[in-house]
Amino acid sequence: AKVDAKVEAKADAKAEAKPEGAARKPRVRAKKPEDGPASETVAYVGNLPFATTDDELSALFAGFSIASARIVTNKKSSRSKGYGFVTFASHGDQTNAIAKFSAEPLVVADRPLNIKAALSESPVDSADAKTVA
8 A cells, every 4th residue: 555655646746747738858969970972982881791701892892893892890809890891993893883783782691782882981171172292
């Protein structure tokens, strides 16, 4: 009986604290930094199996001229994060690879890969860009 009285007292206190029909304040969310422009030679490859290596990622793009392929790993555990980046020799190779795998998705270990142009971490303003002479 004492427990029921305490529960009812708490319920009454909550009811008095908020008038019925009162709207909550909207949650303020932190702003996400804007992504920079899409890279002309680097492609993002997502949904990779965790066991994929840099060499295996390179082999997936053997039909294209690539400069490098890198799997992103956790710094502490060295475990793959399930995505990587492929740097192509030219913009044409990058667009051809993205178009090819958009038309017929590449599947590795029953996982369809997500391939798209990589975005730079911070926007580049042409007025702020420095030229090296």
